[in-house]
Amino acid sequence: MAGFWGRRRREEEALAAQDADLARRAEQALVAADERIRTTSDELAFAQAELGDSLTADLKAALDAVRLHLREAFQLHQLNHDEIPDTVEELRTRNARIAQLCEWAESLLDEKTGTLAETIAKVRRAPEVTAQVRRDAEALGARIPQARDTIARLSSRYSETAMRRIASSGDEAEQLIAFATHGADVSERRRAAKQNEEANLALETATEAVRRAGAMLDAVEDFEIQALRAESTLANVVADSRGDIVAARNAPQTPEVTAAAAALEAALGALAPTGTPNDPFAELTRLRAANSALDDAIAKAQYRMQHPLPSVEQVQHALDDADRQLGVARGLIAGHRGWIGADARTRLAEAERLRVDVPGMISAEDTREQALSSARRVAQLASEALQLAQRDIDSSRPQQQPWGGDGWGGGGRRSGGGGDIVSGVLGGLVIGSILDGIFD
Template identity: 60%
Template sequence: MAGFWGKRKRDQQELQAHDVDLAKRAGVALVAADERVRVTTDELIFAEAELGPDATKELREALTAVRQHMGDAFRLNQLNHDEIPDTAEELRTRNARIVQLCEWAEDVLDERTSVLADKIARARRAPEIIAGVRGDIVLLRARIPHARDTVERLAVRYAPEALAQVQVNPAEAEQLLGFAEHSAGVAERRREAGQREQANLALEASTESVRRAATLLDAVETFEVESLRAESTLSAIVEDSRGDIAVALREPHSPGVATAIGELQAALASLPTAGVNTDPFAQLNRLREANAGLDAAIAAARERAARPIPPLEHVRHAIDDADRQLAVASDVIAGHRGWIGADARTRLAEAERIRVDLDRYLGTSAAAATVIGDDHREQSMAMARRVAYLASEALQLAQRDINSSRPQDPGQWGGPGWGGGGRRGGGSDMMGGILGGLVIGSILDGIFD
């Protein structure tokens, strides 16, 4: 019995010690949270001066909610110290609630202020960023003549359909750089006038335009490399296709296989002769589809277990083709984001996902893999061809979107588009398409007045 009472006394002592500690924690939390509210209120005033009221709306609303809950916490603390006696349980419950409210308040303010931290830092660095933008404009403008020469050189070798992916990139990059330079000037003038929110929006437009211009010029150089890779890959796939036909002819007679062989032979026969401007991307697409059709027909004609394992060389060619097609589609969509609809973006995203899955499936980078086991080749080839097919679809859909959205005569900077006869002419449509979803609000009216 003495042991029982001794244990009960120890439990009561531990509970009392816990209550004392909880009361101290509640007091410390109240002070810390209240001070945090006061500091954040001062930070809000500075943030509104730097970024404007719209950018700080969420922080302002969070402060309002936090003040309301902190009022509840102070009321609970007041109840702990009024003249009305309280039980230990009541004190314990209130103090626990005070700690909870204070921790919630600090978490909310941490989250909201961290969101604004980068924007405020960027606003403080605006003069440095503008100087960097102007330096980038000079460097990118120096690349435009080379890009034009590259396009002219490629036009001698490739068909217009192939070159359509990058043919207008130099002109569009030049317009973007003109827009970026003008926007940088607007950002400076609005900042000097104390219109910080509009200045930040104009600076955002300027930096985004420079980034897009760089992407367009990079795409020209990428196209030249990828087109040469496409020709090399085409030559290899032609040999692969002939080998596939030889294998298919030894298969049991099947109408499906015979039809697929005929389609692949027709695709091979349609390849242009030497000296003719070609579209290696379109030719690869046709051969790829015909190869895939032959694979499907063979699969339907015999037991899966009897299917020959694809040679490692064929798998490598399929992976190379997938990477090339993915790179071209990605460059085109990145350079014309404002014109690209959901269909092209979805195909590209799915192609990129499967390409990542292929690396996971092989346990290493598929592009760098030198050995692919027999039990992985068939699946690897199917995944690579799926990537190439989806990327090809994404490129076709992107080109459709670009062709349907690009104005027939977009005009040049300062011409009939921007301020040359109307506030929002063809040039505005073009720049709106190139800049995509960049939201700069009513500042556009000021920029081009």
């Protein structure tokens, strides 16, 4: 008994220490949050003077919300120290709420002041960014004549469809550069007018315009390299395709192989004559597709030659065999339900599920192999269900005893023999006292 009271006293002392620590943390958090509000208010005033009201609106709204909720925290702290006695539970609940409110306030102010710091840094870097935009625009403008000369030179070698991706790149890049310069001017004027939000937007737009103009001019230079690579690859694919057409003559002559070979020959015949403008990208795409189609058709024909498609009769015979085995398994399990375990029942259920889908797959050639495989799987599962069911019956069948012999205990009660056999056969149809009455 002394040990019980000693343990309880230690638990009470530990809980009192926790409450005291919570009260101390609540007071410290309240002081820190109040001081944070005052500091952030000063930061907001400086930011409003530099950025204006629009870019500082989020921080102002956060400060207003924090002040509102911190009033609740001060009220709870006052209740802890008024003249009205409080229970331990009341003090604990208030201090936990104070700590929660102060933690939320600190977190919200951290988020908003961090965002505002990024905005301030962006505004302060604006002159540097504007100068960089002007330098980039000037450098890109100097590349435009060279880009136009490249486009003109390549237009004599490649077709209009190939050149479509870069034909207007020079003009579009020139327009983007002019827009970027104009955006930089607008940004400077808006910043001088203390309209920092509009100034930032204009500067971001100018920066994006310069980036896009540079990407367009780079694409003109890259186009020639990509086109030369496409031409080299096209020559290899042409040689490979001609070899595939020859190989197709020795492949099984199915309709698919014949059609695919004809399509590949047509794609080869549609190539632009040597020395005329062409589109190596489009030609390579078409030729690759036709080449792959012929490869697939030959592979399918060779597979079919090695694995002939089963006839409808073969599948139907397999399905008939599966149905016979299903019938035997189904009858055995239905007749001995009381003894059949989960394994046999599961095999039978899976076989019946697969059996439902087989008829719809027999007529179509694409699914006939699957139909034969499914029919064989049904037969296998039915056979397994039959074997498992027989195993369950053999393991559960009691030692046979004559009716009324030693298998019956005194007072007409069953101890084995015929009663248990009937119980296993009938399963849930005849149970408990009914069986007892029969054998009594």
